[in-house]
Amino acid sequence: MTKPLKTLSALSAALALSALCTPLALAQEKVLRIAMTAADIPRTLGQPDQGFEGNRFTGIPMYDALTHWDLSKADAPSVLVPGLATSWAVDAKDKTKWVFKLRPGVKFHDGSAFNADAVVWNVAKVLDKAAPHFDASQVGVTASRMPTLKSARKIDDLTVELTTAEPDAFLPLNLTNLFMASPAHWQKKFDAAGGATPADKAKAAWAAFAADASGTGPFRMTRFVARERLELAPNKAYWDPKRTPKIDKVVLLPMPEANARTAALMSGQVDWIEAPAPDAMAAIQGRGHKIYFNQQPHVWPWQLSFAEGSPWLDKRVRQAANLCVDRTGLLKLLGGMMAIPKGTVPPGHPWWGNPKFDIRYDPEAGKKLMAEAGWSTAKPLKVKVQISASGSGQMQPLPMNEFVQQNLKACGFDVQFDVIEWNTLFTNWRKGAKDPSANGANAINVSFAAMDPFFAMVRFSSTKTFPPVSNNWGYYGNAEIDKLIADARTSFDDKARDAALARLHARIVDDAAFVWIAHDVGPRAIAAKVKGVVQPRSWFIDLAPVTID
Amino acid sequence: MLSTLLRRVAYALPIMAGVALVCFALVHLAPGDPLVSILPPDASAELAAQMRTLYGFDRPLPEQFVAWVWRALHGDLGTSIATGRPVASEVLNAVGNTLRLAVLATAIGFVLGSVFGFVAGYFQGSWPDRLASLLSVLGVSVPHYWLGMVMVILFSALTGWLPATGAGPDGSGSWAWDWQHGQYMLLPALTMSVIPMGIIARTVRALVAEILAQEFIVGLRAKGLTDGGVFRHVVKNAAPTALAVMGLQLGYLLGGSILIETVFSWPGTGFLLNSAIFQRDLPLLQGTILVLAMFFVVLNLLVDIVQSLLDPRIARG
Numbered sequence: 001m002t003k004p005l006k007t008l009s010a011l012s013a014a015l016a017l018s019a020l021c022t023p024l025a026l027a028q029e030k031v032l033r034i035a036m037t038a039a040d041i042p043r044t045l046g047q048p049d050q051g052f053e054g055n056r057f058t059g060i061p062m063y064d065a066l067t068h069w070d071l072s073k074a075d076a077p078s079v080l081v082p083g084l085a086t087s088w089a090v091d092a093k094d095k096t097k098w099v100f101k102l103r104p105g106v107k108f109h110d111g112s113a114f115n116a117d118a119v120v121w122n123v124a125k126v127l128d129k130a131a132p133h134f135d136a137s138q139v140g141v142t143a144s145r146m147p148t149l150k151s152a153r154k155i156d157d158l159t160v161e162l163t164t165a166e167p168d169a170f171l172p173l174n175l176t177n178l179f180m181a182s183p184a185h186w187q188k189k190f191d192a193a194g195g196a197t198p199a200d201k202a203k204a205a206w207a208a209f210a211a212d213a214s215g216t217g218p219f220r221m222t223r224f225v226a227r228e229r230l231e232l233a234p235n236k237a238y239w240d241p242k243r244t245p246k247i248d249k250v251v252l253l254p255m256p257e258a259n260a261r262t263a264a265l266m267s268g269q270v271d272w273i274e275a276p277a278p279d280a281m282a283a284i285q286g287r288g289h290k291i292y293f294n295q296q297p298h299v300w301p302w303q304l305s306f307a308e309g310s311p312w313l314d315k316r317v318r319q320a321a322n323l324c325v326d327r328t329g330l331l332k333l334l335g336g337m338m339a340i341p342k343g344t345v346p347p348g349h350p351w352w353g354n355p356k357f358d359i360r361y362d363p364e365a366g367k368k369l370m371a372e373a374g375w376s377t378a379k380p381l382k383v384k385v386q387i388s389a390s391g392s393g394q395m396q397p398l399p400m401n402e403f404v405q406q407n408l409k410a411c412g413f414d415v416q417f418d419v420i421e422w423n424t425l426f427t428n429w430r431k432g433a434k435d436p437s438a439n440g441a442n443a444i445n446v447s448f449a450a451m452d453p454f455f456a457m458v459r460f461s462s463t464k465t466f467p468p469v470s471n472n473w474g475y476y477g478n479a480e481i482d483k484l485i486a487d488a489r490t491s492f493d494d495k496a497r498d499a500a501l502a503r504l505h506a507r508i509v510d511d512a513a514f515v516w517i518a519h520d521v522g523p524r525a526i527a528a529k530v531k532g533v534v535q536p537r538s539w540f541i542d543l544a545p546v547t548i549d
Numbered sequence: 550m551l552s553t554l555l556r557r558v559a560y561a562l563p564i565m566a567g568v569a570l571v572c573f574a575l576v577h578l579a580p581g582d583p584l585v586s587i588l589p590p591d592a593s594a595e596l597a598a599q600m601r602t603l604y605g606f607d608r609p610l611p612e613q614f615v616a617w618v619w620r621a622l623h624g625d626l627g628t629s630i631a632t633g634r635p636v637a638s639e640v641l642n643a644v645g646n647t648l649r650l651a652v653l654a655t656a657i658g659f660v661l662g663s664v665f666g667f668v669a670g671y672f673q674g675s676w677p678d679r680l681a682s683l684l685s686v687l688g689v690s691v692p693h694y695w696l697g698m699v700m701v702i703l704f705s706a707l708t709g710w711l712p713a714t715g716a717g718p719d720g721s722g723s724w725a726w727d728w729q730h731g732q733y734m735l736l737p738a739l740t741m742s743v744i745p746m747g748i749i750a751r752t753v754r755a756l757v758a759e760i761l762a763q764e765f766i767v768g769l770r771a772k773g774l775t776d777g778g779v780f781r782h783v784v785k786n787a788a789p790t791a792l793a794v795m796g797l798q799l800g801y802l803l804g805g806s807i808l809i810e811t812v813f814s815w816p817g818t819g820f821l822l823n824s825a826i827f828q829r830d831l832p833l834l835q836g837t838i839l840v841l842a843m844f845f846v847v848l849n850l851l852v853d854i855v856q857s858l859l860d861p862r863i864a865r866g
Binding site: 035039040043045049136137139140143144203206207210225226227228229253254255256257259260262263264266267268269422423468469 | 584594596597599600603604628630631632633634639642643698701702705706707709712713714715716719720721722811812813814816820821823824827828829
C-alpha cells in the first residue's frame with residue numbers, strides 16, 4: 001500500500017471509530033436532545049419569552065406554578081390541577097381575595113424552602129415597582145397573562161392571599177403562567193452583583209440568575225450557552241414522584257429552520273424535533289421515527305371585522321363563509337397535520353356549549369345564504385384579508401389561505417389578500433380594523449392560543465377589549481356578550497364558571513364571529529428510542545415521564 | 550505621511566457618524582413593535598405604555614439616538630430586550646464564530662478558485678477550461694442556502710457522515726481545534742466557500758489568460774523555459790490580484806451569512822441578526838449592525854493607510 005493510501009485508510013478508520021463512539025457514549029448517559037423552533041434559548045429566569053414554546057421548555061420543566069395544566073392525558077382536554085398550591089378558594093365575602101394553601105416540604109433547586117414568602121416575592125417581581133427585585137423585562141409576559149392580579153400577602157408559612165383588581169374567576173387558570181423562582185438564590189446573586197445603583201445590581205442579579213437558575217421543577221439547570229444550548233439534569237428530590245425524571249439529561253437546542261431540524265433528527269444529532277418540515281413527514285417516518293400530534297388549543301381562523309362598512313356585518317355572509325371551507329380538503333393538503341374545527345373549542349370541551357350553528361362543509365347551504373344576502377359567483381362579494389407569509393404558530397399561511405380563497409370563490413366571495421410581514425401583522429392585530437394599518441382589510445389571519453378563557457374568547461368578544469386595549473381587532477361585542485363574560489368572570493364554582501363560558505362560546509359560534517378554518521395539532525417528530533411521550537391536548541408537554549431505550 | 554494618515558482618519562470620522570445614524574434610523578423606521586418579544590399582543594394598553602417608558606421608547610428619537618451613541622462610545626451597546634444580556638458580549642461571541650467560519654470558507658474558496666482559475670486560464674478553450682468555468686459559474690449562481698440544504702441531505706441526513714447543525718458537540722463555548730469540533734464547520738464552510746470560489750476562479754482565469762498573452766511569456770518560452778517554469782511565472786504575476794480579491798471576499802464573509810448560518814444553526818453574526826430581526830430586538834440589531842459596519846470602515850481605513858505606505862503616489866494624491 002502506498003503512503004498516501006495508508007494515510008487515507010488510517011483517517012477513514014479514525015472517522016469510523018469516532019462515528020461509532022459518539023452514539024455509544026450518549027446511549028450510556030440517556031440524553032434527550034430536543035431541537036426547538038425558537039432562534040434562541042427561551043429566557044430561563046422564571047418567566048420565559050418566545051411565547052408558549054418558552055413555557056414548554058424553560059418554564060414547566062424548570063419551574064412550578066401554583067396551579068398546573070394536567071399534561072398526563074392524550075385523550076381528554078387538559079384541565080387545571082394543583083401545582084405548588086394544594087387547594088384554593090375565593091373569599092366568600094370579598095370576591096377579589098383568594099386564599100391559596102401551599103404544598104408543604106417543597107424545596108427550590110438551591111435547597112431553600114418554598115413557602116408563602118416565596119409566593120409574595122414572585123408576585124412582587126412583576127407587580128411591585130418598589131420591590132428591590134422588580135424586573136421590567138418579566139412584566140410583559142407575566143402581567144398580561146394575569147391581568148387582574150394586584151398583590152399577594154402572606155397569611156402563614158403555607159397560606160397566601162392573592163388580591164385581584166376585580167372579581168375574577170379566571171385567576172387560578174391565569175396563575176399557570178406565574179412560575180416560582182427562588183428568592184434565596186436570587187439574593188445570593190444580588191449580593192455578589194456589581195452595579196452603581198440597587199437597580200443596576202438587581203439587573204445584574206437577574207442576568208446571573210438566568211445563567212444559573214433555581215426553581216422547584218422536575219429539572220434543574222446545569223449548563224447554559226447563550227443562543228446555542230441549555231442543559232437540564234433531573235431534580236431527583238422533586239415533590240411529585242410521578243413526575244420525577246427518568247432520564248439523565250435534557251439538551252435543548254434552538255433551531256429555527258424546519259429543514260435544519262429535520263436533518264438534525266434524520267442524522268441522529270437530536271432525538272426530538274418540534275414542527276418538522278411538512279414535506280418530510282413520510283421520510284421521517286420511513287426512518288423509523290414517530291410523528292406525534294394531537295388536537296391543540298391553537299386556533300387558525302379569519303377574525304372578522306364588525307366595523308361600519310364591513311362586508312361581514314351580515315350574519316348570513318359570515319355563516320356562508322364558514323360553510324364553504326372544505327376543511328377535509330385542507331386536511332389532505334396539510335398531510336393530516338390539522339384538526340377540523342367546530343368552534344374555538346371542540347365538542348366535549350367544558351366550554352363547548354352546544355351551539356346551534358353547525359360549522360361544516362356544506363357549499364350548497366353556503367351558496368343559498370349568499371344568494372339570500374344578494375351575492376353569487378356572478379356578483380361576488382369582495383373581502384380583503386390581512387395575512388402573513390410565515391410566522392410563529394401560523395402553520396402554512398400562504399397555501400392554506402389560497403386554498404380557502406378558492407373554496408370561497410365557488411360560493412360567491414372575491415377574496416383578496418394583503419400579505420405583510422409576520423411581526424407587522426402581529427402588531428397590527430392590536431391596532432384594529434379601523435386603523436390605517438388594516439389597509440382596507442376586513443378580516444385578519446392571526447392564529448391564537450385558546451388555553452384559558454381570556455385568551456380563547458374574552459379578548460375577542462368584549463367591548464372592553466376593543467383596540468388598542470386588546471385583540472378584539474374586529475370590534476365584535478355588545479352588552480349581551482359583555483354580560484355573558486361578566487357571568488363567567490364572577491362564577492367562582494368551577495362548574496358554574498365552565499357553564500357560563502360554554503354559553504359564551506355557543507354565542508360566539510352562533511354569531512359566526514370568525515371563519516374557523518383549522519386547529520393546529522402541534523406536530524413533533526421523535527426518535528423511536530424515546531418512550532413515554534404523552535402529547536396532551538395542550539400547547540405544553542411534560543418531559544418528566546419520558547424515557548430512552 | 551503623517552498628514553495623509555490624519556486626513557484618512559478625519560475622513561473616516563464623519564463616515565462612522567453617518568453609519569451610526571443610518572443604522573439607528575433604519576431599525577426604527579422598520580415596522581413592528583420593539584417590545585414585541587417581551588410584550589404579548591394581548592397586553593393591556595397601560596402595560597404597553599408602562600413598558601415603553603421603562604425601556605425609554607417613549608422618548609423622542611433624537612434623544613434616544615444621542616443616548617445610544619454616547620453609551621456606544623463608552624463601549625456599552627445596551628442590553629438585549631429579549632434576553633436581558635449585554636449586546637456587546639453577544640456580538641463579540643458571534644463575530645468570533647463567524648470569523649472562524651469565514652476564514653475557513655475563504656481558504657477553501659481561494660484554493661479551489663485558484664486551481665480552477667489557473668487550469669481554465671492555462672488550458673483555455675479545452676474541456677478542463679469549460680469544466681472549471683462551469684464550476685465557477687455554478688459557484689456564483691447557485692443559491693447557497695439551497696446548496697446548504699442539499700449538502701445537509703447528502704452528508705448528514707442520508708449518510709450521517711457529518712453533523713447537520715450546530716457549532717460543536719457542546720456548543721461554540723467549548724470550541725477546540727480537533728476533528729470532533731472541526732467536523733461541525735465543514736458543511737457550512739464548504740457552502741459558504743462557493744461564492745468566493747467562483748469569483749476567484751473567474752478572476753484568476755482572466756488574469757492567467759491575459760498574462761499568457763503578454764510578450765514576456767513568449768520571451769520565456771524562447772529562452773527555452775519548460776511549461777512548469779512558465780507556469781511559475783504566471784502564478785507569481787497573478788498572485789497579488791488573486792490575493793486582493795481573496796481579501797475582499799474575506800471581508801464580505803465576515804459580515805456573516807444570515808441564510809447559511811440559519812440553515813446550519815451556526816451561532817455567528819448572521820444567525821444573531823436573524824434572531825434580532827424576528828424578535829424586533831432593536832438594541833441587539835443596532836449593536837450588531839454597528840459593529841459590522843464599523844469593522845468595514847476600520848478595515849477600509851487600514852487598507853487606505855497600508856496602500857499609502859506602500860505606494861507614495863497614493864500618499865501624495
